[in-house]
Amino acid sequence: MNRLAITLVLAAAGLPPLAASAQDAPAPPAAAPPPAAPPAAAPMFQGTALAQGPWDSTTTLAPIRAEVLTRQLERPWGMAMLPEGGLLVTERVGRLRLIDADGHLDPEPIAGLPEIYAFGIAGLNGIALHPDFAENRLIYLAYSKQHPEIAGVSTLAVMRARWEAGSHALTGVEDIFIAGPWYGEMPLPDRCCGQGPAFGSYGGRLLFDADGYLFVTSGDRNWGEMVQRTDNHFGKVMRLNDDGSVPPGNPWVGREGAVPEAWSTGHRNPLGLAINPFTGELWSSEFGPRGGDEVNRILRGGNYGWMQVTQGQHYNDEPAGGVRGVDGFIDPVLAFGPPSLNPGNLAFYDGAMFPEWMGDLFLASFTQGLMRYDSDAVGQPVGEPEALLRDLGQRWRDVQVGPDGALYLLTDDAQGALVRIVRRD
Amino acid sequence: MNRLAITLVLAAAGLPPLAASAQDAPAPPAAAPPPAAPPAAAPMFQGTALAQGPWDSTTTLAPIRAEVLTRQLERPWGMAMLPEGGLLVTERVGRLRLIDADGHLDPEPIAGLPEIYAFGIAGLNGIALHPDFAENRLIYLAYSKQHPEIAGVSTLAVMRARWEAGSHALTGVEDIFIAGPWYGEMPLPDRCCGQGPAFGSYGGRLLFDADGYLFVTSGDRNWGEMVQRTDNHFGKVMRLNDDGSVPPGNPWVGREGAVPEAWSTGHRNPLGLAINPFTGELWSSEFGPRGGDEVNRILRGGNYGWMQVTQGQHYNDEPAGGVRGVDGFIDPVLAFGPPSLNPGNLAFYDGAMFPEWMGDLFLASFTQGLMRYDSDAVGQPVGEPEALLRDLGQRWRDVQVGPDGALYLLTDDAQGALVRIVRRD
Numbered sequence: 001m002n003r004l005a006i007t008l009v010l011a012a013a014g015l016p017p018l019a020a021s022a023q024d025a026p027a028p029p030a031a032a033p034p035p036a037a038p039p040a041a042a043p044m045f046q047g048t049a050l051a052q053g054p055w056d057s058t059t060t061l062a063p064i065r066a067e068v069l070t071r072q073l074e075r076p077w078g079m080a081m082l083p084e085g086g087l088l089v090t091e092r093v094g095r096l097r098l099i100d101a102d103g104h105l106d107p108e109p110i111a112g113l114p115e116i117y118a119f120g121i122a123g124l125n126g127i128a129l130h131p132d133f134a135e136n137r138l139i140y141l142a143y144s145k146q147h148p149e150i151a152g153v154s155t156l157a158v159m160r161a162r163w164e165a166g167s168h169a170l171t172g173v174e175d176i177f178i179a180g181p182w183y184g185e186m187p188l189p190d191r192c193c194g195q196g197p198a199f200g201s202y203g204g205r206l207l208f209d210a211d212g213y214l215f216v217t218s219g220d221r222n223w224g225e226m227v228q229r230t231d232n233h234f235g236k237v238m239r240l241n242d243d244g245s246v247p248p249g250n251p252w253v254g255r256e257g258a259v260p261e262a263w264s265t266g267h268r269n270p271l272g273l274a275i276n277p278f279t280g281e282l283w284s285s286e287f288g289p290r291g292g293d294e295v296n297r298i299l300r301g302g303n304y305g306w307m308q309v310t311q312g313q314h315y316n317d318e319p320a321g322g323v324r325g326v327d328g329f330i331d332p333v334l335a336f337g338p339p340s341l342n343p344g345n346l347a348f349y350d351g352a353m354f355p356e357w358m359g360d361l362f363l364a365s366f367t368q369g370l371m372r373y374d375s376d377a378v379g380q381p382v383g384e385p386e387a388l389l390r391d392l393g394q395r396w397r398d399v400q401v402g403p404d405g406a407l408y409l410l411t412d413d414a415q416g417a418l419v420r421i422v423r424r425d
Numbered sequence: 426m427n428r429l430a431i432t433l434v435l436a437a438a439g440l441p442p443l444a445a446s447a448q449d450a451p452a453p454p455a456a457a458p459p460p461a462a463p464p465a466a467a468p469m470f471q472g473t474a475l476a477q478g479p480w481d482s483t484t485t486l487a488p489i490r491a492e493v494l495t496r497q498l499e500r501p502w503g504m505a506m507l508p509e510g511g512l513l514v515t516e517r518v519g520r521l522r523l524i525d526a527d528g529h530l531d532p533e534p535i536a537g538l539p540e541i542y543a544f545g546i547a548g549l550n551g552i553a554l555h556p557d558f559a560e561n562r563l564i565y566l567a568y569s570k571q572h573p574e575i576a577g578v579s580t581l582a583v584m585r586a587r588w589e590a591g592s593h594a595l596t597g598v599e600d601i602f603i604a605g606p607w608y609g610e611m612p613l614p615d616r617c618c619g620q621g622p623a624f625g626s627y628g629g630r631l632l633f634d635a636d637g638y639l640f641v642t643s644g645d646r647n648w649g650e651m652v653q654r655t656d657n658h659f660g661k662v663m664r665l666n667d668d669g670s671v672p673p674g675n676p677w678v679g680r681e682g683a684v685p686e687a688w689s690t691g692h693r694n695p696l697g698l699a700i701n702p703f704t705g706e707l708w709s710s711e712f713g714p715r716g717g718d719e720v721n722r723i724l725r726g727g728n729y730g731w732m733q734v735t736q737g738q739h740y741n742d743e744p745a746g747g748v749r750g751v752d753g754f755i756d757p758v759l760a761f762g763p764p765s766l767n768p769g770n771l772a773f774y775d776g777a778m779f780p781e782w783m784g785d786l787f788l789a790s791f792t793q794g795l796m797r798y799d800s801d802a803v804g805q806p807v808g809e810p811e812a813l814l815r816d817l818g819q820r821w822r823d824v825q826v827g828p829d830g831a832l833y834l835l836t837d838d839a840q841g842a843l844v845r846i847v848r849r850d
Contacts, residue, residue, distance in 0.1 A: 131673075210674030210725070211636065248556075249635035251705075280676075280725030300635070300705030327802050377752050 050394060050417045056424050059372075060386050061356040063424040069103040073416040078126040078142075078205070078345075078398055079408060083134045084165055089410065089418065090141065092123035096170075099418060112161065112170030117146040117154040120197065125204025130242060131212045137162050138242075139170075142204035142216060145178065153184040156202045156218050156233070158244065176244025177261065179233035183221050193289075193307075194316030196222040200269075201287070205345065207273035213247060214240045215282060215298075216261075219269035224307030227266060230258035235306055237270060237284065237298055239263040251301030266304035266329060268292070272345035278359060278379025283333070285346045285363060288312045291338030295346065295363065295381075296330070305329035312337065334373075334381060342366030344397040344412070348379075351405025353423050362407065364396035370409065370421075388421075475819055475842045481849050484797075485811050486781040488849040494528035498841040503551040503567075503630070503770075503823055504833060508559045509590055514835065514843065515566065517548035521595075524843060537586065537595030542571040542579040545622065550629025555667060556637045562587050563667075564595075567629035567641060570603065578609040581627045581643050581658070583669065601669025602686065604658035608646050618714075618732075619741030621647040625694075626712070630770065632698040638672060639665045640707060640723075641686075644694035649732030652691060655683035660731055662695060662709065662723055664688040676726030691729035691754060693717070697770035703784060703804025708758070710771045710788060713737045716763030720771065720788065720806075721755070730754035737762065759788075759798075759806060767791030769822040769837070773804075776830025778848050787832065789821035795834065795846075813846075 054067045075092035082088065085101025091109075094116040098106040116124050122144035130138035140160050147153035156179040161170035184198035201219030208214050220227050220235035227235030230252060238261040241247055252258035272285030282298040292312020296304055309329045324331045336343075344364030349357040359375040369390030373381030389396075395412040402408050407421040479492045500517035507513065510526025519541040523531040541549050547569035555563035565585050572578035581604040586595035609623035626644030633639050645652050645660035652660030655677060663686040666672055677683035697710030707723040717737020721729055734754045736747055749756045761768075769789030774782040784800040794815030798806030814821075820837040827833050832846040 210676070211672060212674065247636060249637065251635075277726075278724070279727075299703070302704075325802060330803060377750055378755055 049413065049415055050392060050411060050419075053419075055389070055392065057388075059388055062354050064388070064421050065424040066389055066392070067420045067422065069418040069420055070099065070105040071415050071417045072105050073097065073410070073418060074414055075123070075412060076397065076410040076416040076418065077124065077412075079400060079410060079418070080127045080129045080139070081400065081402055081408075082129075082165075087408070087418075088127055088139065088163075090124045090127050091416070092118065092121070092125065092412075094118040094124050094143075096124070096127075096141070098166075103418075103420070105418075106168075108168050110163065110168055110170060112173055113141070114143070114157075114159055114173060114175070115146055117144040117199075119144075119154075120199035122154060122199045122202060125202065126206035126217075128206035128208055128214065131208050137164055139163050140176075140206055140214060142202075142206050144199075144202050144204075145175070147182050147184075150182070150185055152186065152198070153182045154199065155179045155182045156204060156216075158206065158214075158216055158240070160242075160244070177216065177238070177240055179218055180259070181232055183223065183234075189223070191223055191225060193224070193314035193318050195224060196315065198222060203267075203270050205271055205273045205284075207275070207282070208242075209275060209282065210280075212242060214242060215263065215273055216240060217267070217270035217273060217284065219271075219287075220267070220306065224268065227268075227306050228303075228308060230255070230262070230265070233259055233261065235265060235267045236262045237264045237267060237273075237282075263300060264298050264302040264304065266302075266306045266308075267296075268306045268310070270296075271343060272364070273298075274346050274348055276379045277348050277350050278375070278377075281379075283346060283348075283361075285343040286332075287343060288335075288337075288340070289314050290340055291336070293336040293341040293343050294332035295334040295343075295361075296332050299330065302330045303328060304332070311335040312340075339367070341368055341371075342395070344395075344410075345399050347399045347401055347407070348375075349401055349407075351401045351403075353405025362399050364399040364409065366395035366397075366412065369394075370396055370399060370407075389419075394419075474838065474840055475817060475836060475844075478844075480814070480817065482813075484813055487779050489813070489846050490849040491814055491817070492845045492847065494843040494845055495524065495530040496840050496842045497530050498522060498835070498843060499839055500548070500837060501822065501835040501841040501843065502549065502837075504825060504835060504843070505552045505554045505564070506825065506827055506833075507554075507590075512833070513552055513564065513588075515549045515552050516841070517543065517546070517550065517837075519543040519549050519568075521549070521552075521566070523591075528843075528845070530843075531593075533593050535588065535593055535595060537598055538566070539568070539582075539584060539598060539600070540571055542569040542624075544569075544579075545624035547579060547624045547627060550627065551631035551642075553631035553633055553639065556633050562589055564588050565601075565631055565639060567627075567631050569624075569627050569629075570600075572607050572609075575607070575610055577611065577623070578607050579624065580604045580607045581629060581641075583631065583639075583641055583665070585667075585669070602641065602663070602665055604643055605684070606657055608648065608659075614648070616648055616650060618649070618739035618743050620649060621740065623647060628692075628695050630696055630698045630709075632700070632707070633667075634700060634707065635705075637667060639667060640688065640698055641665060642692070642695035642698060642709065644696075644712075645692070645731065649693065652693075652731050653728075653733060655680070655687070655690070658684055658686065660690060660692045661687045662689045662692060662698075662707075688725060689723050689727040689729065691727075691731045691733075692721075693731045693735070695721075696768060697789070698723075699771050699773055701804045702773050702775050703800070703802075706804075708771060708773075708786075710768040711757075712768060713760075713765075714739050715742075715765055716761070718761040718766040718768050719757035720759040720768075720786075721757050724755065727755045728753060729757070736760040737765075764792070766793055766796075767820070769820075769835075770824050772824045772826055772832075773800075774826055774832075776826045776828075778830030787824050789824040789834065791820035791837065794819075795821055795824060795832075814844075819844075 145157040158177040161173040203217035203219035269287040289312040292310040369387040371385040397412040398410040570582040583602040628642035628644040694712040714737040717735040794812040796810040822837040823835040
């Protein structure tokens, strides 16, 4: 939904138009102008809509080809690789799609989703497969849930369901987690610093770790004052068992007045999750305020500072923290901007197709292409990143390493694409 | 057992005397000479045997008193704080002892231990209580196990048993883990670098993490060539479920020819385990070769280099690695020597008695007293350590923070002591 549409909806509801956050803004023009001499294969850039490609390029370490598998996805947000080949993709607007092992999009969405509050950047978000998916066929989806009675009030929820191979319907759908509190009732509380509307910053990325715990990111809903409080799920990363129950080893279990699902806090809008293969640590990409985007190592019980400490600026141009080394708060591994990077998901490369990338960090971004960081011997990104595919002008939402060692990417667009990066002959 | 006794045993077995490792050597003289003017309260130093104390001192941050609770322990190795007050202590020679909430040693050992191979530094080692010990009264002990048929052949084992409060006998004793392979049959294989006898370097420290996984350290048995192989338990840290089964999330699960219990490898003789309260990470102290003692962050699947890479020297004075930043190997957080530090256990301070020590790393040592490192905002030790109680000339084997916030220490001595450090008025 674009800014105009949001304004129209708000006007229809008798509400004043709200400043849209950067996440809702139209895609900025590509940082670099279109190349003077486009390659013969295909035009490199056509506004925000992606051409069919493929595009060949020679990166610092590897010759690559970027191939479009489909351009028929509406605001794709997350994907999950299936053991039988192919993948499931979520569309933020509220659809779950199947792409088969040959890369063909099944025209019929998978039915059975709960009602989803799809508005602004609210909607259907992350997807994860149960660690024993091959046997139990359980999938997990994060989504924005409409309050049963109050219009415009919503929260982050995680549902679980069974999906059989090739089926067009989910069964056994149930919510296993509903974040609290519900939020969005008008009038909104007084909040500082030009924070945006209540229909932003849900988080919603899902990831299972090797021990079978499910991590769930939860954003601050543009109400950062809530984040340093322990009695709510705003701006937290949560850890759950596969049935949504609370692992007894969570850091706040038994702490009075604290939500036991929390694993870490002090986040603004964490949109990406990945396991660092060197360290086994959970890492997250986080959408900060202006110039405050971050990549963090997510430590048990860690506090990442929002909204007391950040490297960025608030949307009303107030400086927001901008300090490091504050006692009690963990500094980011990487911080970006200004200008904002607008990060999507992140991934550590561990495939066979590109041995020269082994262990490298890939960070999807809306403004700087797909960023690759070299990694040192202990899994830390080093040096300046290499920007891949930036000339395509895409808002890269998700990046994952496929079982074939290719990189799979989703673009945040009304005609969103699934793109695969393979080694060029 | 002292070096003379070892030599006599070997002579009786018709074997040539072997070079004893530094661990078996008598306690070195204290690094500092006895103070010229001993304090009035008690003599500070009486050879290796500890006087009754107490000893008052003013450390950098806090005024402390060191009190002896008992000096009647023979080579105490590990301890576990009981929820009802008091603690259990292992004696390396093969006894399990109870000290009540008033600090009195029960004269009657707790019976029911399996046969223990107590020889050199082999014997009874670490102890841990089940996370639900208050309900199920399960305790875990690491020990050197005699091969059922071949004299002198042994391995590291972990047993589990039930112990009721105040009882003098264990019930339900069972081994839940036996390391492989058994080792020690004569003649020993050819090994490089002057490595010691087979009755050394068992590891044997135990620790449960917040998720209820049991970590077990295992030494290289003075056969370092085995450590970089994945088909054995030499020089590994293991992770087990509470019944000894293998957690499916262990890094080598499903890897052909690899022991699935392994969590990390490349260790020489890891003798300490603690959870860093800032990061949630597992840390370990490791007895290296000469000048190669280490403190490590133990990462899932990490390789700590032994015996390819170490900061120390072999016992035949060959340099042993001595390099950092080797691809594929994780550098230590701290490395010591030469001379050797001879580390015991380590602990991060998280008690209420000494707020000025919150988060600080304490490392028990045989030669440098109890070392305290300041910690920075992300739980890393910084600066030069402060050596506490060094003038007492003790070989400090274990250090733990009690529920009262006092530090509890064990000395490695034939008349071993349990010492408590409290705040001095």
